[in-house]
Every structure is written in structure tokens, then in C-alpha cells.
Amino acid sequence: EAQVTQNPRYLITVTGKKLTVTCSQNMNHEYMSWYRQDPGLGLRQIYYSMNVEVTDKGDVPEGYKVSRKEKRNFPLILESPSPNQTSLYFCASSLLRPAGVRSPLHFGNGTRLTVT
Amino acid sequence: KQEVTQIPAALSVPEGENLVLNCSFTDSAIYNLQWFRQDPGKGLTSLLLIQSSQREQTSGRLNASLDKSSGRSTLYIAASQPGDSATYLCAVKGVADGLTFGKGTHLIIQP
Numbered sequence: 136e137a138q139v140t141q142n143p144r145y146l147i148t149v150t151g152k153k154l155t156v157t158c159s160q161n162m163n164h165e166y167m168s169w170y171r172q173d174p175g176l177g178l179r180q181i182y183y184s185m186n187v188e189v190t191d192k193g194d195v196p197e198g199y200k201v202s203r204k205e206k207r208n209f210p211l212i213l214e215s216p217s218p219n220q221t222s223l224y225f226c227a228s229s230l231l232r233p234a235g236v237r238s239p240l241h242f243g244n245g246t247r248l249t250v251t
Numbered sequence: 252k253q254e255v256t257q258i259p260a261a262l263s264v265p266e267g268e269n270l271v272l273n274c275s276f277t278d279s280a281i282y283n284l285q286w287f288r289q290d291p292g293k294g295l296t297s298l299l300l301i302q303s304s305q306r307e308q309t310s311g312r313l314n315a316s317l318d319k320s321s322g323r324s325t326l327y328i329a330a331s332q333p334g335d336s337a338t339y340l341c342a343v344k345g346v347a348d349g350l351t352f353g354k355g356t357h358l359i360i361q362p
Contacts, residue, residue, distance in 0.1 A: 177340075
């Protein structure tokens, strides 16, 4: 089954304790991205990647790191989490095609992170 | 910078009604526009994707239209059912930047 898999689904941690949220897709997608979703603010892009070893900042990259060593995996790293990073996080992926060609975005089920 | 606005923010209608959700965007230089559905505590499910060269897409009871020049899209839901209750988000893929989401319309279909 084609899917984007995030782990863990729920995570409670303390300020300053490094954590990684994993994301894996089995659709051979070039494009992968991380979003956070907060009440009243909607979905905001954190980082994205067009292909292996290519990553770029989104709208809210501060406090986050990513890596893309393999095509299927795109982990999100919080080196020193803070309470303002408490949020619902989504990973997404799609094919990267020239403009005008269908490339819908597929989402994982989300990771709810609480930083105390 | 692209901005995407969805109106209304919330909508409650009786079962069986036809309804329209609106999405507007400020920069018409887009590759495509995508409508998603999000159920509480769940991820986003893609409903329809309209390329910039297209005017509309249909899937079952859903029809999405795109007027790129005016920066508008609508999602039409025919014969609404309680199972349609969810938050609906539109997202625009820009030429110069990535995907920008609206804040969504929270839809409740009353049985």
C-alpha cells in the first residue's frame, strides 16, 4: 500500500531533550516536506526536499533540522525542543514533475508533539 | 508572498443540502491547487487537484473549479451526508515558492 509513515504518533518530551520524528514513503517520491499545524495558524511549512541531499527552508524553519540521505526517508530533528514547538506535525511527499503534470501531495497521519 | 484565504471558517448545514466552500489566493502564478479533507486527529487526504491550465475537476459528489485570473477556487459538495463532516483545506502550489495552505473550513453536516 502506497503511504507516508510517520513515527511516533504521539510524543511528550521535556525542554532541551533532542528528539527525531521519522518519515518514510514507499512511492519513490522525489519531493518531501514537513509541516506544523497550529490552531488559528493553519499548516505552515518547516522544511522541504526536492531530492536526496537537497533540502530547503520553508516558512518556519527555526529550531528544526532535516536530512535527506535516502530518497524514502526525511527525518525531522529538534536539537533542543522548546514549549513553542508543541504542535501537530505532518510529513508529506509527492512526485516532482514539470509544471502542468499531476503531482498530488500525500500526507502522513501526523505526530502530536508536546514539549513541557 | 502567497496568501490563501478560505471562507467560511465554519459551516453547519442539514444533511442533503448542496454546498460551496470558497478559497481565494493572492498570486495567480500557480502550478496547481489542491483540496484536502482532514478528519479530527488525522492527516490530510487529497480530494481533488486542479492544474493551472484546468477549469475544474470532479470526483463523485465533489466538484472543484479554478479561476486562476481572479485567484479563486470553489469546492462544491452535492447532496451532503454526515460523513462529509470534516475540515476542508485548499492549498496552492506556487511557481516561485512551495505549497501554501488556507486555514480551512470546518464543515458539520447535521443528520
